[in-house]
Amino acid sequence: VVRAEGRVPVDAEDGVTVxxxxxxxxxxxxxxxAAVLVGYAVFASTEDGPWxxxxxxxxxxxxxxxxxxxxxxxxxxxGRWTIHPEVVRVQVHRDDGREIPTSGRTHxxxxxxAEGAEHTYTFVAHYHRADGSTAPSAPxxxxxxxxxxxxxxxxxxxxxxxxxxxxKVALAWKQQPDSDIVIRRAATPCPWEFGxxxxxxxxxxxxxxxxxxxxxxxxxxxxxxxxxxxxxxxVPFTIGPGGAVRGHGDGLGVVxxxxxxxxQRFGERLTLAWQWPAEAGIAQVRWRTEHGSGQFEITRQxxxxxxxxxVDVGPGRATVRVRTRAVTEAGDCFSPxxxxxxxxxxxxxxxxxxxxxxxxxxxxxxxxxLSADQDIAQVVVVVVAAQGAVMPRRxxxxxxxxxxxxxxxxxxDVVLTAELPRLRKPYWVRCxxxxxxxxxxxxxxxQLKVS
Amino acid sequence: MSxxxxxYCYFRIDTAQLWFQCTGRATPGRDRCKRNVDAERQRLTGYxxxxxxxxxxxxxxxxxxxxxxxxxxxATPTGIRACPVCRTPLPANFADSRSPLIGMVGGKxxxxxxxxxxxAHELRHNIRRRFAADIWFAGDRQGxxxxxxxxxADYERSLFDESSLFESTVSTADGxxxxxxxQWRQPRRSFGREVHNTxxxxxxxxxxxxxxxxxxxxxxxxxxxxxxxxxLLDPFQLKGSHDRIAVPVTSTRDTEPPINVLTRIxxxxxxxxxxxxxRKIATPIAVVFAKFDxxxxxxxDGHPLLQLPPGGPSYDEAxxxxxxxxxxxxxxxLDADDIDAHLRSNYKSFRYxxxxxxxxxxxxxxxxxxxxxxxxxxxxEPLLWLLGLFKVIERSNS
Numbered sequence: 001v002v003r004a005e006g007r008v009p010v011d012a013e014d015g016v017t018v019x020x021x022x023x024x025x026x027x028x029x030x031x032x033x034a035a036v037l038v039g040y041a042v043f044a045s046t047e048d049g050p051w052x053x054x055x056x057x058x059x060x061x062x063x064x065x066x067x068x069x070x071x072x073x074x075x076x077x078x079g080r081w082t083i084h085p086e087v088v089r090v091q092v093h094r095d096d097g098r099e100i101p102t103s104g105r106t107h108x109x110x111x112x113x114a115e116g117a118e119h120t121y122t123f124v125a126h127y128h129r130a131d132g133s134t135a136p137s138a139p140x141x142x143x144x145x146x147x148x149x150x151x152x153x154x155x156x157x158x159x160x161x162x163x164x165x166x167x168k169v170a171l172a173w174k175q176q177p178d179s180d181i182v183i184r185r186a187a188t189p190c191p192w193e194f195g196x197x198x199x200x201x202x203x204x205x206x207x208x209x210x211x212x213x214x215x216x217x218x219x220x221x222x223x224x225x226x227x228x229x230x231x232x233x234x235v236p237f238t239i240g241p242g243g244a245v246r247g248h249g250d251g252l253g254v255v256x257x258x259x260x261x262x263x264q265r266f267g268e269r270l271t272l273a274w275q276w277p278a279e280a281g282i283a284q285v286r287w288r289t290e291h292g293s294g295q296f297e298i299t300r301q302x303x304x305x306x307x308x309x310x311v312d313v314g315p316g317r318a319t320v321r322v323r324t325r326a327v328t329e330a331g332d333c334f335s336p337x338x339x340x341x342x343x344x345x346x347x348x349x350x351x352x353x354x355x356x357x358x359x360x361x362x363x364x365x366x367x368x369x370l371s372a373d374q375d376i377a378q379v380v381v382v383v384v385a386a387q388g389a390v391m392p393r394r395x396x397x398x399x400x401x402x403x404x405x406x407x408x409x410x411x412x413d414v415v416l417t418a419e420l421p422r423l424r425k426p427y428w429v430r431c432x433x434x435x436x437x438x439x440x441x442x443x444x445x446x447q448l449k450v451s
Numbered sequence: 452m453s454x455x456x457x458x459y460c461y462f463r464i465d466t467a468q469l470w471f472q473c474t475g476r477a478t479p480g481r482d483r484c485k486r487n488v489d490a491e492r493q494r495l496t497g498y499x500x501x502x503x504x505x506x507x508x509x510x511x512x513x514x515x516x517x518x519x520x521x522x523x524x525x526a527t528p529t530g531i532r533a534c535p536v537c538r539t540p541l542p543a544n545f546a547d548s549r550s551p552l553i554g555m556v557g558g559k560x561x562x563x564x565x566x567x568x569x570x571a572h573e574l575r576h577n578i579r580r581r582f583a584a585d586i587w588f589a590g591d592r593q594g595x596x597x598x599x600x601x602x603x604a605d606y607e608r609s610l611f612d613e614s615s616l617f618e619s620t621v622s623t624a625d626g627x628x629x630x631x632x633x634q635w636r637q638p639r640r641s642f643g644r645e646v647h648n649t650x651x652x653x654x655x656x657x658x659x660x661x662x663x664x665x666x667x668x669x670x671x672x673x674x675x676x677x678x679x680x681x682x683l684l685d686p687f688q689l690k691g692s693h694d695r696i697a698v699p700v701t702s703t704r705d706t707e708p709p710i711n712v713l714t715r716i717x718x719x720x721x722x723x724x725x726x727x728x729x730r731k732i733a734t735p736i737a738v739v740f741a742k743f744d745x746x747x748x749x750x751x752d753g754h755p756l757l758q759l760p761p762g763g764p765s766y767d768e769a770x771x772x773x774x775x776x777x778x779x780x781x782x783x784x785l786d787a788d789d790i791d792a793h794l795r796s797n798y799k800s801f802r803y804x805x806x807x808x809x810x811x812x813x814x815x816x817x818x819x820x821x822x823x824x825x826x827x828x829x830x831x832e833p834l835l836w837l838l839g840l841f842k843v844i845e846r847s848n849s
Contacts, residue, residue: 260823265752266759273811273823304611305576307810308826345752389795390783391776439753444769445776 001027001042008039008056015041021159026250028155030174030220032061034086035127035135048288062137065090065123067176072144075115079108079142082219087125088134095120119144152195153181153236153247160254160336167229167254167279171210172222173236173247180239181247183210183223187329190235192246199243210234229255229279230328253333255326258283261340263320270342272309272320276300280324284334287320289313297325315373317344346439348373349381349408351431353447355420362422366401366429369415372408379406380434383418387427391448395432426451456552456676458632458653460495460537463676466546470538472531473503473522484525495537505538516546542589542634542651550651551841552630553834554673557683558712562741562808564617566683567631567654568606569808569827570834574633578831582764582844584637589651603631614820616813630655630673635843650843674716675723679837680736682716684709684790686745691785696745701815710789717797735800735840737833738790740778744807744828756781756805760832765847766839771802771832778803800840804833 004015018040019027032038038061041054065081072078083090083105092100092108100121102108113119121144125137153173161168171183186207192198198206212225235249256277264271272285283303286295291314298309311320321337349372357364368383386398401418408414420429427450433440442448454463477483486501493499509520519530532541557563571588579586588603609615631654638645655673674680687698688709720732740746743756750756755777760770782788782803794801810826813819839846 262823264747266757266828267753269759271810271826273821273826275822276824304824305572307577307828308824348753389779390788390791391780393780393784439751441753442755442773442777445773446769449776 001029001040002054003029003032004039004041005033005036006039007037008058009041009054011054012043012051015039026155026248028157030157034061034063034084035129036060047286048293060135062127062135063125064137064140065125066140066174068121068123068140068142070121070142070144072113072119075111075113077110077113077119077121077144079110079121081106081123083125084127086127088128089126091124091126091136093122093124095122113144150197150238150240150243150245151176151179152238152245156183156234156236156247156249158234158250158252160252161224162256162336166226167256168212168224169210169227169234169252169254170222170224171234171236172220175216175219175221176238181221182237182239182244183249184208184235184237185210185227185232186235187230187232189233190246190249194246194248196246197243198237198246203237203244206235207233227254229326229333231331231333253326253328253331255324255333255335256280257324257335257338258322259338261320261322261338263340263342265342265345268312268314270311270313270318270320271307272311272322272340274309274322274338276303277324280326280335282325282327283309283322284325285309285311285320285322287311287313287318289316289318291316313342315345315348318342346437347376348439348441349376349379349433350441350443352443353429353431355429355450357420357450364420365417366420367415367417368402368429368431369413370406370408370431371410371413373410375409375412376435376438377407378435379408379438380404381406381416382432382434383416383429384432385420385423385427385429387423389426391428391445392430395434398428398430401429423450455550456653456673456678457534457536457539457541458550458552458630458651459498459539460534461552461673461676462495462534462536464535467516468508468535469541469546470505470507470533470535471520471522471529472505472533472538472540473525474527474529474531475503476525476527478525478527481525484522484527489538492538496539498539502538502540505533505540507535542632544634544649545651548634548649548651549841549843550653551678551837551843552653552655552673552676553837554655554677554680555683556674556680556712556716557739557741558685558688558707558709561683561685561709563683564606565610565808566739566741566806566830568603568610569825570654570830571603571631571633572607572611572825573827573831574834578835581762582637584635586633586635588631588633610809610820611825614822614824616815616818616820635838637844648843650838650841652838674719677734678841680716680734681739681833681837682713682736683739683741686740686742686785689782689785689787691787692745695749695785697812698745699812699815709787710793713790713793717793721797731799732797733799735802735837736794736798737804737836738794738801739804739806739833740781741806741808742812743805744809744811746781746805759829761849763847765845766832766835767849768839768846769848771836774805774832775803778805802833802836804829804836806830806832 001018002009002015003018009015018029037058039058041056043051043054045051063084065083067082069080090102090105094100100108100110121142123140127135129135157172159170161170184207210225212223215222231253233251236247237244258274261274281300282297284297303309320340323337324335326333352369354367382395383402384392384395384398385401386392392398402416406414428448430448457464473484475484484504486503488501506523511517519528521528532546555563574586609617633652635650636647639648686692726732755773760767779791782791807828809820810828811821838844
């Protein structure tokens with residue numbers, strides 16, 4: 001979900017990303033600017049796929065006052081409320097049409113109200129637009145008798161947190177002064193409608209209360225709690241003296257991801273290793289290279305008996321994503337992806353050696369065919385012959401037969417020919433490259449050694 | 452008739468003259484046989500618990516092999532075969548199968564027990580699948596405390612489930628220790644028919660301390676009977692390693708150069724086998740560079756030693772030769788070519804191997820395996836090379 005001011009975002013990068021979680025159908029934008037035309041665009045994609053065309057909407061956000069509390073005592077009605085930070089003034093009218101002066105933007109004291117009578121007050125918040133005009137919010141009405149009525153929580157934000165490899169969830173909601181919010185977690189959907197009153201006995205039968213650390217900041221309350229892995233429904237309830245009112249909740253699957261992922265190349269094969277979280281038994285591995293992609297699942301048992309996770313990705317750069325999967329009553333759920341980028345292998349030169357030996361007199365001809373897996377502008381190649389049981393490890397270990405700069409590429413093999421001197425068996429012919437960053441891979445020893 | 456080594460006492464035995472062991476079942480009118488401590492068995496193998504009686508092959512003029520015999524005490528027919536020397540019951544089909552004895556030797560801290568444990572794990576999982584073979588551990592000292600299945604299961608659980616290293620193998624003062632005996636049963640095509648060949652393999656994991664003096668080495672009876680040896684070298688003890696790879700501090704204490712261990716083994720094999728000075732020892736020897744993961748960063752991606760051999764139900768001879776030559780070069784590079792010179796001078800058949808049992812350096816101070824788990828690297832190749840030589844598996848050339 002992407003937000004832009006004054007227009008609708010045209011692509012996923014065109015604005016501020018408000019939310020980006022898979023499987024969610026509700027998101028809260030706590031930082032929407034007021035008195036400005038705001039455009040929202042919702043993009044969807046498959047795994048690693050391109051974004052869809054957006055579904056979009058525009059609106060001018062003009063939040064009304066919230067959390068109005070009225071207290072009537074001795075013929076004086078005292079009113080307090082909460083406002084959006086960009087509100088410039090609040091107009092309050094009593095039901096008889098009289099405008100009640102406010103003190104500041106969040107308080108009034110009405111000394112003219114009839115004692116014992118019930119009154120309705122209307123609150124309108126005013127904003128300044130960029131063009132200098134004033135924009136009023138929708139009116140909010142509150143009766144003195146409404147004071148104490150439980151208000152359902154309208155939005156609850158859910159986010160999985162993995163600080164210390166323990167599954168946690170961070171639940172955030174807009175604070176409602178003088179009201180107590182309790183979140184309950186359950187494997188089954190909530191049986192009550194939004195705003196429905198629930199008795200304490202019924203409430204106790206639905207899931208269990210989420211207990212954790214609460215923090216308050218900028219009018220938002222965040223509850224961070226350890227939760228079991230799996231998919232659960234998180235439902236907020238506003239608690240009153242005689243019962244609770246159901247608010248708007250959501251479902252969230254929490255699975256701890258793998259961590260400490262590492263790789264080691266063994267030829268074309270990549271061996272991946274990671275630390276499994278205690279609760280996970282299945283990991284889904286998805287990989288992508290220039291030439292292809294694939295995905296598979298591996299269980300902890302398969303990982304253990306196979307000595308890690310093996311993927312044939314070839315020599316190029318590869319992106320690997322690993323996520324754990326948990327099977328729960330409410331369906332499968334996945335951890336966040338852990339991504340690993342495996343850099344491509346250095347440009348690699350391979351070669352083959354073909355020796356034609358002269359019988360009796362010794363010596364002969366050696367032909368070396370060089371190939372490269374990518375274009376290499378200049379590579380210095382040295383062909384060396386050496387006597388002895390041990391293969392030459394560097395050019396100085398033998399007699400240099402040939403040395404030259406070559407231009408190599410995938411379809412640009414080079415054949416070098418050199419005179420092979422008379423040597424006592426066993427002897428070797430081996431190539432070396434003297435160019436930084438280029439790797440040379442030897443052919444089978446049967447081509448290099450004469451014994 | 453064939454002479455093989457008993458996997459428990461290491462004496463050469465004639466498979467046509469194997470003894471029988473009573474099943475311990477009762478027969479009508481007679482009491483069942485009781486278990487008693489077999490003094491001879493205890494003396495030769497260290498096995499102390501009471502066991503059922505054994506008896507020699509009854510005399511027979513039949514040219515056919517005798518597969519069952521009645522117990523002379525209780526008359527219960529039995530087909531359980533036992534070593535005529537140490538009286539230890541032998542795995543089923545031992546008489547009909549090839550039974551090479553493979554010794555596992557190496558200096559202290561070379562990682563032999565970790566290697567044996569990981570190799571056993573690989574045999575049970577990946578090698579079994581690769582060769583479509585049925586592999587199981589047998590000859591278990593008839594269970595009980597200290598049995599192979601006990602210590603192997605403990606070690607496997609420790610390494611693979613709990614990610615912890617175990618303590619050094621304790622030296623056996625009298626040279627007696629339980630070997631790991633396994634049976635490898637694999638289908639083969641013979642004259643268009645599928646037949647199953649069974650091979651009994653016996654591994655002996657000696658404590659590194661047992662290799663520290665010639666006297667200790669001489670006490671290792673299995674060495675003289677071994678049909679093949681796997682010698683583990685600790686690369687951290689090679690002269691040039693300290694300049695090229697990160698050597699753990701713990702590996703620099705209480706150790707000695709690998710050439711010393713090799714020399715002692717050579718001495719023993721020469722003396723016990725009566726090998727003439729001009730001749731070489733015939734026992735094939737797989738020389739294994741253990742803890743090879745320490746060399747991964749030095750060698751870099753794409754080095755021939757980091758190329759995995761092709762799969763399939765055979766040992767790849769060409770790949771094995773490549774590895775052998777590259778390791779010979781590495782030995783020279785590490786200023787440890789005295790090992791190669793020694794092997795070349797004394798052994799007819801030897802080959803170098805690069806393995807890593809754990810795949811990553813453990814935390815030696817806290818005795819913990821890498822938390823990402825055990826990731827064996829080419830641990831099967833020394834055994835497969837020996838099995839190829841013994842013609843248990845096929846050899847191929849890629």
